[in-house]
């Protein structure tokens with residue numbers, strides 16, 4: 001105990017000393033050597049978690065501990081790097097750099113090695129599948145003369161959407177006819193959904209623009225519509241994206257049962273590899289076959305649309321505040337964002353301001369009853385559209401689910417995966433030729449992303465724009481730092497590469513077809529603990 005306190009104190013003093021003395025490049029080396037000297041032995045995840053605030057930021061990539069305190073402001077990808085602070089950021093690092101990062105950069109900031117996590121990592125990074133995908137996609141964009149991150153196309157689109165939002169809001173308050181006011185409220189809700197899918201989504205992923213500032217402003221539009229970019233980053237970028245449809249079987253139960261007023265458990269007691277999007281809806285909805293089925297789930301396909309309507313309001317009034325105050329979302333430490341007082345102040349200011357123009361203004365214009373009614377109707381329209389477009393990509397017939405306790409890769413409920421079938425077919429075909437084909441591990445990160453996401457209307461310019469790239473969910477999950485306006489340009493390359501490597505790639509021809517399959521799947525999950533049809537999910541090739 002004494003040793004722990006002493007070493008923490010020494011490190012903190014050392015950091016303050018280094019803040020004061022190390023602002024030049026030459027000092028970086030001194031700082032690195034000094035920290036290397038101080039950290040004798042391996043760094044634990046708990047020690048790493050103590051370094052997540054500006055001026056004192058450590059992260060870990062492939063077992064190497066990096067001091068990124070001095071690098072964050074120089075990072076070519078902008079402020080998103082702060083999400084890596086205080087945690088193992090291997091998945092973020094691998095997935096946000098389609099062009100790779102020189103090892104010299106890592107060498108420059110390395111200060112030690114990470115102790116092995118008590119939880120075995122789910123993913124494998126060894127296959128050539130993701131490297132080949134990255135190389136081909138970067139090449140296609142180069143050939144088409146497109147920038148990876150957004151350009152004029154998304155910026156013009158952003159102006160149109162923002163104009164739509166503010167015009168609907170103003171019209172909702174200014175028209176005297178209440179029927180029209182409610183129609184404007186619905187329009188405002190839809191525009192707000194487009195702000196979410198087409199502006200903030202790219203901004204917070206660092207994909208809206210090459211300019212870090214513009215990305216921050218684009219990300220901030222989520223606060224403009226009443227939610228919080230910081231909360232979204234934690235849930236979506238640190239939870240859902242890296243660990244899509246992956247469930248730590250015991251972890252969610254522990255989190256569920258935990259008394260939230262007690263101190264957060266240590267990082268050795270909780271596993272970061274779990275997708276909050278699939279377990280946060282439980283017990284209201286059963287979205288993952290690992291969750292126990294409760295009697296009312298058999299109606300979930302019927303009541304799902306009602307819950308979807310309430311989604312944004314729950315976030316705005318409950319989840320955002322819980323996170324900002326507790327600095328934690330389920331198993332995810334949110335200190336990197338809400339540990340900074342400036343961020344909490346920004347959060348609170350935007351909450352107040354947005355409530356002013358979205359709720360108080362209509363109340364002033366139409367009276368409290370109708371004012372609140374307009375606010376709620378706007379939210380319901382927004383929540384419904386957003387939920388339908390998001391959930392359809394991951395909870396749908398044929399999609400795969402993964403369990404941390406199951407080492408054999410993502411699979412349908414009855415232990416047959418389309419990936420196994422496809423791999424066998426590809427390897428068999430290759431056996432008759434001279435061309436060797438690499439076998440892809442079932443837990444290959446990119447291959448898992450392809451199996452846990454589903455596209456709809458692939459290659460369509462219109463639907464790509466309408467959904468902010470959600471129609472090309474597989475491409476988005478593989479390349480979150482690439483602007484959504486590019487996805488239909490890279491779609492055929494990704495599909496071809498999947499086919500070549502024997503990795504499943506599921507596309508539904510249209511949104512209505514995909515929605516039909518989503519509701520059918522919700523019905524199946526609600527009415528069967530497991531079902532034979534999950535065992536024979538058709539391979540799409």
Ligand code: HEM
Pocket residue numbers: 059061066068075076077078080081082083084089092093096097098099100101102105106148149205206207481
């Ligand atoms: C952990 C240590 C990290 C290091 C050393 C690092 C380093 C770099 C470097 C050298 C580049 C320029 C690459 C190029 O020119 O192609 C870059 C770009 C970028 N980084 Fe990082 N990065 C780190 C973490 C992160 C994290 C955690 C994220 C996201 C959460 C991120 C997001 C980005 C983005 C969006 C770009 C722009 C990519 C593009 O232009 O396509 N980086 N980073």
